[in-house]
Amino acid sequence: MRFVKGHGTENDFVIVPDPGGSLDLTPAMVARLCDRRAGIGADGVLRVVRTKAMGDAHAAAADDAEWFMDYRNADGSVAEMCGNGVRVFARYLVDAGLAGPGEWNVATRAGLRRVSLGATGDVSVAMGAPVPLGAGQAAVDGRTYTGVRVSMGNPHLACPVDEPVATLDLTRAPSFDPEVFPEGVNVEFFRAVGDRHLEMRVYERGCGETRSCGTGTVATAAAAAIDPDTGTIPEGVWTVDVPGGRLTVTFDGVTSHLSGPAVLVAEGDIRSDWL
Numbered sequence: 001m002r003f004v005k006g007h008g009t010e011n012d013f014v015i016v017p018d019p020g021g022s023l024d025l026t027p028a029m030v031a032r033l034c035d036r037r038a039g040i041g042a043d044g045v046l047r048v049v050r051t052k053a054m055g056d057a058h059a060a061a062a063d064d065a066e067w068f069m070d071y072r073n074a075d076g077s078v079a080e081m082c083g084n085g086v087r088v089f090a091r092y093l094v095d096a097g098l099a100g101p102g103e104w105n106v107a108t109r110a111g112l113r114r115v116s117l118g119a120t121g122d123v124s125v126a127m128g129a130p131v132p133l134g135a136g137q138a139a140v141d142g143r144t145y146t147g148v149r150v151s152m153g154n155p156h157l158a159c160p161v162d163e164p165v166a167t168l169d170l171t172r173a174p175s176f177d178p179e180v181f182p183e184g185v186n187v188e189f190f191r192a193v194g195d196r197h198l199e200m201r202v203y204e205r206g207c208g209e210t211r212s213c214g215t216g217t218v219a220t221a222a223a224a225a226i227d228p229d230t231g232t233i234p235e236g237v238w239t240v241d242v243p244g245g246r247l248t249v250t251f252d253g254v255t256s257h258l259s260g261p262a263v264l265v266a267e268g269d270i271r272s273d274w275l
């Protein structure tokens with residue numbers, strides 16, 4: 001089985017081409033691929049499938065998107081969306097000659113996402129309008145943080161902090177009320193470092209701390225930007241620094257755009273007798 005390894009601001013993925021949808025990718029296989037010592041190592045797996053091969057559940061999307069991003073977290077769990085993943089997915093399709101540079105849709109479990117990219121360089125994606133859902137809380141290291149719950153198709157809690165984010169101990173999972181977050185939650189911690197400029201760290205559902213999270217970056221910028229009087233997100237461009245680099249989020253009053261690097265670093269064969 002072929003694979004490609006890639007990352008977006010060091011949020012890294014094993015890309016598995018499966019155009020015909022014949023691969024039965026089990027949670028155990030995903031966890032083995034993502035194992036950083038015994039496997040290839042990654043925050044998640046991107047299975048590259050033709051949308052029409054995804055079956056009835058995604059048949060409607062096949063008219064609008066040739067390719068479906070089947071995203072899995074490192075622990076084998078399925079997630080609805082991955083913002084860095086969809087950018088790396090698009091870079092892979094262009095690199096492999098399966099799509100041309102330009103603008104086109106990728107189908108995901110959270111719906112269509114429109115990517116925009118050249119033959120090389122950064123990749124942008126229209127992420128949809130963030131959906132603020134009110135306040136929520138998570139606890140880390142005995143301290144409770146209050147933030148904004150935001151849906152980006154997947155669940156987030158974006159918490160403002162006063163201290164530099166580098167000082168937080170994210171070696172253990174934040175705790176949260178499962179009645180508030182029945183599907184689990186990705187928890188972001190952010191601090192303003194300039195005008196529309198944030199630093200952020202994230203503890204991802206199904207992965208642990210990662211060096212970047214695209215959906216989390218947009219959720220964080222939305223939490224910082226939201227007008228408390230109207231609950232709306234004003235137009236504007238935000239810079240978000242994560243441990244793995246820098247991402248740009250643009251709110252245009254209709255949708256949000258996430259832009260940044262998407263890099264392919266290696267490719268090879270996975271031994272079937274191992275997997």
Ligand SMILES: N[C@@H](CCC[C@H](N)C(=O)O)C(=O)O
Nearest residue numbers: 079082083084154213214215
């Ligand atoms: N790193 C991703 C998000 C991946 C999914 C997340 N862990 C979840 O379970 O919702 C991104 O770049 O958005």
